[in-house]
Amino acid sequence: MSTLILPAVISGLMMGAVYALVALGLTLIYGVLHIINFAHGSLLMLALYAVYFLNTYLGIDPYLAIPIVLPVFFALGYALQRGLIGPMSSGSEQNVLLITLAVSIIIENLALYFWTSNTRNIDIPYVYDTVELFGAFIPFGRVIAFFGALAVVPLLWLFMAKTRTGSAIRAVAIEKRGAELVGIDVNHTYAICFGIGTACVALAACLLLPTFYVTPQVGYTFVLVAFTTVVLGGMGSLVGALVAGLLLGLIESLCGLFLGDSLGQIGIFIAFILILLLKPSGIMGKAP
Template sequence: MSSLILPAVLNGLTMGAVYALIALGLTLIYGVLHIINFAHGSLLMLGLYAAYFLFSYLGIDPYLAIIFVVPAFFVLGYLLQRVVIAPMSAGSEQNVLLVTLALSLVIDNLALFFWTSNTRTVDIPYAWDTVEVLGAYLTKGRVIAFFAALLVAGLMWLFMTRTRTGSAIRAVAIEKRGAEIVGIDVNHTYALTFGIGTACVALAACLLLPTFYATPQVGYTFVLVAFTTVVMGGMGSLPGALVAGLALGVIEALGGLFLGESLGQIGIFVAFILTLLFRPAGLLGRKPT
């Protein structure tokens, strides 16, 4: 049994990195716009299809597709916030909730209508190659996803703390009026943030596709874990999302090992409830002041 634990932990970490990447976008949007983006899972689904169609029609490798899909989804996210969410919500946070929920329903059902509920996969043999890490055999596609997710989390942290735009985003997040006073365009900053969050989820999609699949419902598989990750890490906390995502990946893998594959997610929700009991603001969340 103990010989299975290390591979489970390592596999969990690779999955956890993808959870973290999805949650990173979600927590960024929550932290800055104070909205819960119910459309996040649908955007992940769109990302998976984008990568799938690029592969099946143009033969573009999903990893190469990153350079097309991620910028395109940044623009998509920017426009969604600017053209759909902001005007329809008219400044009320309850409305935003409904708008993002409606958006997800519309996107999911359009996907079902146009693309049917067939499961689509891409055939990229090298992604299933195994690599030996500390005596455990891991799928290459997962290992790539792990390092890419960590890299992006690091880059995002640098962007948020070291650049002028990053400072502006953090300023808008907590003191909107003060931001307007120094001349920051708040609506632009909101849309920018939504775009970055959407780009993160698109990247996660490109990293997932080689070892996963696309269906119109695929978003649900991830969005529940992503919400859990966001709350567990501390809502709006980027490092929190990373830590919680990795932790949940490991917990899920260990849960699967001890309780059987289909019950793996029980561990996630037990860990979640325990976190809320003992640290209601999340692992790295700041207590409301």
């Protein structure tokens, strides 16, 4: 049995890191804008298609696509917040929820119209390569995704703690009116934050696609777990999102081993309920 459990544990942690990476964007957006972005899953899907087409038509490796896709999706997120979500919401959080939901529906239906519902994946030479970790053979792409996702958290922390833009983001998150009084452009800061959150899902797409697939509905596969990760880790906590993502990936993998792949996510929501019963503020959240 141990020969089955160890690979499941390692595989779960690998997938959990990707869950955490997808959730980081949601966490950052909530921590500053105090909104839930319903378009997050659709933007992940769009990024997966971008990586797929770069590989299919230009032959660009998904990992080499990172410096192309990240700035494009940062700009897309910035433009969405600055040009659409911010002006149309008029400062109302309820309006933001409706607008992001509308953006999600529009993106998904356009994807269905232009690219149909066919499942697509890429064929790259190392897709079947494996790495041996403690006796378990893990796909090479999952290992790269794991360490790539882990690297993002300290980089984001350094950005938030050591740069002027990061200081502005933290100031706006704590006290919007006070930030305005000291000369911070709040709308610009909101848009930067939304852009960074969108860039996080673009990075997740680059790390995912070598071992995953893309369809117009693929965002649903991750966004529900990402929302769960954000709440479980503590709303607005980057470290909490990482810890919760790893934990949920581990639980899903072990439940899939013992209950079957189709029931793997049951454990995620059971753990979610139990942890919030014991600590409603989440793993790393602060009690009100």
